[in-house]
Amino acid sequence: MVYDRADRLVLEQNGVQKGKKRWTAYKYDGLGHLIYSFEHTDVTPVATLRERLKSVCAEERDSGTDNLGIGYTHTFDAQKNSS
Numbered sequence: 001m002v003y004d005r006a007d008r009l010v011l012e013q014n015g016v017q018k019g020k021k022r023w024t025a026y027k028y029d030g031l032g033h034l035i036y037s038f039e040h041t042d043v044t045p046v047a048t049l050r051e052r053l054k055s056v057c058a059e060e061r062d063s064g065t066d067n068l069g070i071g072y073t074h075t076f077d078a079q080k081n082s083s
Contacts, residue, residue: 002049006032006057011040011049028057 002011011023017039025040042049 002046002053004053004057005055008032008057010053013046 001009001013004010006028008026008028010026012026013023017023021041021043023040023042024037026037027035029035044052
C-alpha cells in the first residue's frame with residue numbers, strides 16, 4: 001500500500017494485480033473525500049512509488065472538461081500535485 005503526505009491511501013495492489021503490474025489508485029477532493037478510484041498500470045517498484053508520493057497530496061480539482069463526464073481527470077500524476 002502507498003500513502004500520500006496526508007496519510008491517505010493512494011495506491012494498493014492485490015495478488016492478481018501484482019502479477020499484471022496493476023494498481024488500484026484512489027483520488028480525493030480538496031477536502032480529503034474519496035471521489036473515485038481506478039485501475040492503473042505501473043511497473044515502478046513500490047519503494048520508489050512510496051518515496052515519490054510521501055511528499056505530495058494526491059487530490060483532484062474540477063477540470064471543467066473531461067472525457068469521463070465527472071469533471072475530473074482519470075490520470076494519476078504525482079508530479080502535477082506537488083506544490
